[in-house]
Amino acid sequence: MRILSTLLVLGSLLVLAGCGSSTTRDAPEYAYRAIPASATSRVSGDFSGAPGVSAFIRRMERHGFPPSQTAAIISGAQRKQSIIDLMDRQAPSRKKGPTGAWTRYRAKFLTDDSIAKGVSFWRRNEAALDRAARRYGVPAEYIVAIIGVETRYGGFVGKTRIVDALATLAFAYPRRADYFTGELESYLIMTRDERLDPFAPRGSFAGAMGLCQFMPSSFRDYAVDHTGDGHRDLWSPGDAIGSVANYFVRHGWQPGEAVAVRARVASPTTAKVMKAGYKSDYSLRELESQGISPVASPGRSGRLSLLRLDARGGYEYWIGLKNFYVITRYNHSTYYAMAVHQLAQAIRARKGGSSGVRLSSSR
Incomplete structure (x- = not known):
């Protein structure tokens, strides 16, 4: 999914300011009703005369949107200065570690309450989760952990109208206009195909949607109808569950394989100067030659990454496997992926027992 990795810090904090989830199917289905040919294709409102609007209207014609229809939607969207302000915020400057940054980040997600709510979400949606696992x-x-980190299990899906977020960033935020114009394009196609009122769905200030916070382009590529009702509805736990699983497998998830294993480091001085992070690339032999070894078997390891976490009291080292890298495709951050991994393990341990699902080696 093209979740914006540059928004990692803002996203993890602002998700707390969202609103409770509700399916977009609560309201009557919206048909993209034909607008009379005499209707104007001129845009009014906040985006009247904005750069890129005329080109966008022509762009949507390629998808069968009459200019008057696209203009009517853009005319109804609102420019939100608060969204621009949030986008302009800079992540905290990097400091030479260790400063305990990982410990603080982890504490946002691995709480007793979050683990308990994860178990509760699992039990409420066990059938859908079992079906996705199979x-x-x-x-x-x-x-479950992805949905927990993204939206507190659907409790905080965001309260910004998606059309306002995307129009603001497409037509009033030049730095990322190209990207968000594409997302607005995908969004209008999504609402038409799913027969949704384009002014109804709400989500994050950057346009991420539903329990799993997909951007519209990710909805197009990875969302699935896991409930079998003929719609892909990311505000529905069932479809969100299937869509997360589909996203993972489409990015190379290895069934039955580990995600990450703790590393034993013989020389902290040597490990400190080695390239680390989810993009680092080593063989097991290369790591062991530097005095770094896994505390448990990494399985069919292949290429590995060295993960260095800035924990309180000193650096903490892990070895990331292919499945760890897959989690970073959701959000391009070592800390994010490790939080998902550790929350998943904590939820599994708290729930106890077996899911009763035998994972096959292939989809």
Whole structure:
């Protein structure tokens, strides 16, 4: 999913300011009703005369949107200065570690309350999670953990109208206009195909949607109808569960394989100067030659990453496997992926027992 990695810090904090989830199917279905040919294609309102609007209207014609229809939607969107202000905020400057940054980050997600709510979400949605595990080979705890980190299990899906967020960033935020114009394009196609009122769905200030916070382009590529009702509804736990699993497997999830294992470091001085992070690339032999070894078997390891976490009291080292890298495709951050991994393990341990699902080696 094209979740914005540059918004990691803002996203993890602002999700707390969202609103409770509700399916977009609560309201009557919206048909993209034909607008009379005499209707104007001129845009009024906040985006009247804004750069890129005329080109966008022509762009949507390629998808069968009459200019008057696109203009009517843009005319109804509102420019939100608060969104621009949030986008302009800079992440905290990097300091030479260790400063305990990982410990603070982890504490946002691995709380007793979050683990308990994860178990409760799992039990409420056990059938959908079991079905996803069988079909895609992704363990239930990792699907639950993603939804927990993204939206507190659907409790905080965001309260900004998606059309306002995307129009603001497409037509009033030049730095990322190209990206968000594409997302607005995908969004209008999504609402038409799913027969949704384009002014109804709400989500994050950057346009991420539903329990799993997909951007519209990710909805197009990875969302699935896991409930079998003929719609892909990310505000529905069932479809969100299936979509997360599909996203993982489409990015190379290895069923039955580990995600990350703790590393034993013989020389902290040597490990400190080695390239680390989810993009680092080592063989097990290369790591061991530097005095770094896994405390447990990494399984069919292949290429590995060295993960260095800035924990309180000193650096903490892990070895990331292919499935760890897959989690970073959701959000390009080592800390994010490790929080998902550790929350998943904590939820699994708290729930106890087996899910009763045998994961196949292929989809």
